[in-house]
Amino acid sequence: MTTERNNKGGRPKLADYQKRTKMVRVMFCENDFIYLQSKAAKAGLSVGEYCHQAAMDNTVREMVSPELAKGIRDLSGIANNVNQMAHQMHVIGLDAVKEECIGIIAAISEIINRIKPLHHDR
Structure with missing residues (x-):
């Protein structure tokens, strides 16, 4: 008993208007x-x-280069710290988290300075 498979697998065929049929030699x-x-x-x-x-x-x-992707991930991680500090500032006041803020600003500046040369020509 032979059964015919309708789905042969693989990528579906492109419609005629999507097929690239013309070639240009350069x-x-x-x-x-x-x-x-x-x-x-x-x-x-x-x-x-x-x-x-x-x-x-x-x-x-x-x-995106691996170095640039790492810088973006680092900035995303710092964003979480900034949100936590904002919460602390509302609860216990700005003076208590002032040093943390200065440290995070320095870290952000360092990451931006590291990324800038990688992305300067755009």
Whole structure:
């Protein structure tokens, strides 16, 4: 007894209007191609997909670097501390948490100064 499977698995087929059926050949010199590869790698795309997005006038952005992602996580962690201090200020007053506030401001400044050079060209 043979049963036919309707669902063969895999990605669903694209509609006709979504299929990329036309190809454009572009030539690069060695230096330009290396530059293009590095830009595509920074964006987390293949060279072909990078060129496609650039040609379609989309904004091609770099992926967030691990250093920048760590800085963002650090700032998020400090935000929790700031909320706790705000609560303490309402309960026991500003003078009691003044030193903690100064420490957190210094930590935020240090993180921003560490992130700034990583993200300066945008």
